[in-house]
Amino acid sequence: xxxxxxxxxxxxxxxxxxxxxxxxxxxxxxxxxxxxxxxxxxxxxxxxxxxxxxxxxxxxxxxxxxxxxxxxxxxxxxxxxxxxxxxxxxxxxxxxxxxxxxxxxxxxxxxxxxxxxxxxxxxxxxxxxxxxxxxxxxxxxxxxxxxxxxxxxxxxxxxxxxxxxxxxxxxxxxxxxxxxxxxxxxxxxxxxxxxxxxxxxxxxxxxxxxxxxxxxxxxxxxxxxxxxxxxxxxxxxxxxxxxxxxxxxxxxxxxxxxxxxxx
Amino acid sequence: xxxxxxxxxxxxxxxxxxxxxxxxxxxxxxxxxxxxxxxxxxxxxxxxxxxxxxxxxxxxxxxxxxxxxxxxxxxxxxxxxxxxxxxxxxxxxxxxxxxxxxxxxxxxxxxxxxxxxxxxxxxxxxxxxxxxxxxxxxxxxxxxxxxxxxxxxxxxxxxxxxxxxxxxxxxxxxxxxxxxxxxxxxxxxxxxxxxxxxxxxxxxxxxxxxxxxxxxxxxxxxxxxxxxxxxxxxxxxxxxxxxxxxxxxxxxxxxxxx
Ligand SMILES: Nc1ncnc2c1ncn2[C@@H]1O[C@H](COP(=O)(O)OP(=O)(O)O)[C@@H](O)[C@H]1O
Ligand SMILES: [Mg+2]
Numbered sequence: 329x330x331x332x333x334x335x336x337x338x339x340x341x342x343x344x345x346x347x348x349x350x351x352x353x354x355x356x357x358x359x360x361x362x363x364x365x366x367x368x369x370x371x372x373x374x375x376x377x378x379x380x381x382x383x384x385x386x387x388x389x390x391x392x393x394x395x396x397x398x399x400x401x402x403x404x405x406x407x408x409x410x411x412x413x414x415x416x417x418x419x420x421x422x423x424x425x426x427x428x429x430x431x432x433x434x435x436x437x438x439x440x441x442x443x444x445x446x447x448x449x450x451x452x453x454x455x456x457x458x459x460x461x462x463x464x465x466x467x468x469x470x471x472x473x474x475x476x477x478x479x480x481x482x483x484x485x486x487x488x489x490x491x492x493x494x495x496x497x498x499x500x501x502x503x504x505x506x507x508x509x510x511x512x513x514x515x516x517x518x519x520x521x522x523x524x525x526x527x528x529x530x531x532x533x534x535x536x537x538x539x540x541x542x543x544x545x546x547x548x549x550x551x552x553x554x555x556x557x558x559x560x561x562x563x564x565x566x567x568x569x570x571x572x573x574x575x576x577x578x579x580x581x582x583x584x585x586x587x588x589x590x591x
Numbered sequence: 592x593x594x595x596x597x598x599x600x601x602x603x604x605x606x607x608x609x610x611x612x613x614x615x616x617x618x619x620x621x622x623x624x625x626x627x628x629x630x631x632x633x634x635x636x637x638x639x640x641x642x643x644x645x646x647x648x649x650x651x652x653x654x655x656x657x658x659x660x661x662x663x664x665x666x667x668x669x670x671x672x673x674x675x676x677x678x679x680x681x682x683x684x685x686x687x688x689x690x691x692x693x694x695x696x697x698x699x700x701x702x703x704x705x706x707x708x709x710x711x712x713x714x715x716x717x718x719x720x721x722x723x724x725x726x727x728x729x730x731x732x733x734x735x736x737x738x739x740x741x742x743x744x745x746x747x748x749x750x751x752x753x754x755x756x757x758x759x760x761x762x763x764x765x766x767x768x769x770x771x772x773x774x775x776x777x778x779x780x781x782x783x784x785x786x787x788x789x790x791x792x793x794x795x796x797x798x799x800x801x802x803x804x805x806x807x808x809x810x811x812x813x814x815x816x817x818x819x820x821x822x823x824x825x826x827x828x829x830x831x832x833x834x835x836x837x838x839x840x841x842x843x844x845x846x847x848x849x
Binding site: 456459461464467468469472476484 | 659661682683685686688689690692694696697698699700709710713714755758759762
């Protein structure tokens, strides 16, 4: 048997791929998406809170934020996932039975929180001091100035880095396999690995890789697109557009119309 | 007031503003161990215009920021119509005091119109329609009605500063503070902004203007105060300050800048 053909079969054996394809589409892909999207959402929300704590004027808020960031950015992801996923499995078992997803998502979210928090913090701190000054001078409270003026600008500036973090999450979601997954809980990597072990070649893992690329490569290009837009501004300004200068979490409810004249 | 002045920045449908008298008394302020203000006094009657001049680093911006309490003085008092403002709610105070900055500080992530309507809705609590109407009228008064939909970043410096002035005036302040409003502008754009400021002064707004434009100070100010190293070394009507300066420091400053 000649070497190139063997190599080719070990990575691109169509029948092994075809065999794994069904599980990947119906089980692996949805599970990977559940893991990464859920932890992306949680990590973004908590990351914003962490960023705000990190720039708070009160030291007792800043200091824990600093420590948290150092720990969860400093540990290898697999260590965090095992510590949380295995370490907390006893109480978790009582809460929701033998499902590793909640703890896996928790661990992924805590990691994402640390990175996204740093991303948001650097963005928010890059907003010129004059912006806060101008908002305060108009009569906005500190909280309103942050929510309406500072945070939207800061977050916008670091959207490319935030998308990068989503890419990292998609890849890191494969690490929950360390927690032990039942057949229906397997995500892309685990299905690829199982199929590869059965078939004796790596083709199913290559297929899993292609699935990851199908998710991450478009995001990579989205990063570039977002980056370009932020650099060159955009051209879609309508006069009264409300294009998200209110962030979900941070602003109070809009003030209802009252029409009283300040005198 | 003559007819052509009705087109000034504060004219139009809204009732004229009600300017407040402003007094600063013995203002002291330190950053850490650096004493930046060492007993500054200023008195501006309702509708008066005071210009602050002085070398860079003398404390002009710092002093201006104590007036609307962006900075809290260590000692001294700020009075609006004779009432101390240091005890009350700073946000309420700032609603009565408009401020214009050297770097404009428009909110770059919103349209020009929204730069005006956001504070109108949130702080003056106008309805969406009222806010938009007020904002458009105010933009018209600074000659920028056609820029309502633009992003601030797409405007020239002079246009941005006019928007910033419109944004401050839309809040119906009783005092306006200007911190080197034309210092960041290309020379050919300075005149338009100074024109709006002198119109506003002539219409009777109470104004405190930090400026390096000595021609403007001489022409528009009722009082000129010369600040040096945190002290108002000399103050008086422009003729006195510019034509008969008494202190050597002021004389040296004037010979440097004129
Ligand atoms: N936030 C600050 N912290 C420390 N020092 C400051 C701060 N703001 C201003 N200063 C110092 O105070 C002095 C006066 O500054 P400023 O009021 O900006 O002067 P001017 O506006 O007259 O040029 C300067 O020496 C400046 O370095
Ligand atoms: Mg200054």
